[in-house]
Amino acid sequence: MTYQQTLDWLFHQLASFQRVGKSAYNEDIGNITALCTQLNNPHKQFKSIHIAGTNGKGSTAHLLASILQEQGYKVGLYTSPHLVDFRERIKVNGAMIAEHVVVDFVAAQKETFKNLGVSFFEMTTALAFQYFASQHVDLAVIETGLGGRLDATNLIQPELSIITNVALDHQNLLGNTLKEIATEKAGIIKENTPVVIGPTTNEVKQLMRSVAELKKAPLTFANPQTHYTSALLGACQHENTATVVAAVNQLRLRNWSISETALSRGLAKVVQTTNLRGRWEQIATSPKVICDTGHNLHAMQTIAAQLQKEVYQNLWIVLGLVADKDVSGLLALMPRTAQYIFCQASIPRALNAEALAEKAAAFALKGRVVQNPKQALQKAQALANENDLIFVGGSTFVVAEIL
Numbered sequence: 001m002t003y004q005q006t007l008d009w010l011f012h013q014l015a016s017f018q019r020v021g022k023s024a025y026n027e028d029i030g031n032i033t034a035l036c037t038q039l040n041n042p043h044k045q046f047k048s049i050h051i052a053g054t055n056g057k058g059s060t061a062h063l064l065a066s067i068l069q070e071q072g073y074k075v076g077l078y079t080s081p082h083l084v085d086f087r088e089r090i091k092v093n094g095a096m097i098a099e100h101v102v103v104d105f106v107a108a109q110k111e112t113f114k115n116l117g118v119s120f121f122e123m124t125t126a127l128a129f130q131y132f133a134s135q136h137v138d139l140a141v142i143e144t145g146l147g148g149r150l151d152a153t154n155l156i157q158p159e160l161s162i163i164t165n166v167a168l169d170h171q172n173l174l175g176n177t178l179k180e181i182a183t184e185k186a187g188i189i190k191e192n193t194p195v196v197i198g199p200t201t202n203e204v205k206q207l208m209r210s211v212a213e214l215k216k217a218p219l220t221f222a223n224p225q226t227h228y229t230s231a232l233l234g235a236c237q238h239e240n241t242a243t244v245v246a247a248v249n250q251l252r253l254r255n256w257s258i259s260e261t262a263l264s265r266g267l268a269k270v271v272q273t274t275n276l277r278g279r280w281e282q283i284a285t286s287p288k289v290i291c292d293t294g295h296n297l298h299a300m301q302t303i304a305a306q307l308q309k310e311v312y313q314n315l316w317i318v319l320g321l322v323a324d325k326d327v328s329g330l331l332a333l334m335p336r337t338a339q340y341i342f343c344q345a346s347i348p349r350a351l352n353a354e355a356l357a358e359k360a361a362a363f364a365l366k367g368r369v370v371q372n373p374k375q376a377l378q379k380a381q382a383l384a385n386e387n388d389l390i391f392v393g394g395s396t397f398v399v400a401e402i403l
Helices: 003-013 017-024 030-038 057-070 099-116 120-134 178-188 202-214 237-253 260-268 270-274 297-309 327-333 353-361 373-383 396-402
Strands: 048-052 075-078 090-092 139-143 160-163 195-197 219-221 281-284 288-291 315-319 339-342 367-369 389-393
Touching: 003 099, 003 120, 030 099, 030 120, 048 057, 048 178, 057 075, 057 139, 057 160, 057 237, 057 260, 057 270, 075 120, 090 120, 099 120, 120 139, 160 178, 160 237, 178 202, 195 202, 195 237, 202 219, 219 237, 237 260, 260 270, 297 327, 297 389, 315 373, 315 396, 327 353, 339 353, 339 373, 353 367, 373 389, 373 396, 389 396
Parallel strands: 048 139, 048 160, 075 139, 160 195, 195 219, 288 389, 315 339, 315 389, 339 367
Antiparallel strands: 075 090, 281 288
16 A cells, blocks of 8 residues: 555554544553553653643643753654644654554554554554654653543653643543543552642642542653743743743753753754644735644643734634534633634534634624635635734644645
8 A cells, every 4th residue: 555545444444532532532541551461561661751731731742842952862752633644643853653563564464453543542542652762862752642641652661751731621531520531641650659649729730639649650840930941822822831840950860961052952943843734823924924733622722822922903714623622612722802703623523614704793703604624724824904904713623734
């Protein structure tokens, strides 16, 4: 099969949470354990850092990878979902996994996937593990897909665990309260392995403290007052930077050499080094167009606050949501003075654009419907003047389709 044929097979034959939601979520790690056993346990052949959290884990992973690369380490990076190319998920020193490696892996393991009934994410995780082992990385930065305790990535025994923050998201899978969700995230805390917790609530801190004590895991809470800054824009990035600085300090205590120069340069060059996209990213001027992948209540609160800091004549928002989110809660956070263009990403989980417009009207959000995200952006650009601001967001998949 060609690379495109391989991707088509994967997306249609293996259940993908990003596309279909809960039905693709395996509530145990039996499949990934069996698959990695078949592959001679590649996750045991390299050192790693494990990152969970409701928001910020992708940015944190890229920042940390950038710093480690600046220090001269060979660094694996596993994140999800991808925006444009599947291979964005698996990188070594910022370079995506080669197409032929993906094709060869799937061809060799296709029958195993069928026999075990693995999900798309479990397959991708095993591919990342095998690739990092074959590339002999010094350290791999591994982001969880969802939750932590039952996530496919939770096979690893990392040098360091990081939990960026805890907020309400994926309640149908992780629980309806912060305590329940925090318990799932805390599932990545390992025996006698240091853990860094990003800025969070006292309730979450208390739970993390109790789990860390039980597992004799040295615990560090990131100091949100850090003076370090990164190239990533957006109100949430200061907290992510604080978490990364705390993580770097813990790695230093474990005899990983990371200079102040590498730390500063890694923070400053993160986009260039890791090719991170979709985090308060400006993609056009006159009018200015910004996109962001934030898609839950906590993230949208941050986005709304960041929009208030922008200078513009009129605000246009190209908005698309997935149906299994707290749609009413998200719409309640959106600015009423904006002109909206409601759209719909091309995935089964997407909320119908007409239905979104109807729900938005109940919150005094006015606009029009253009189903296709890229066409919706083009419509906004045609209607806006050069001093206006266009924001595109609400869903990772909407952002993916306009990039």
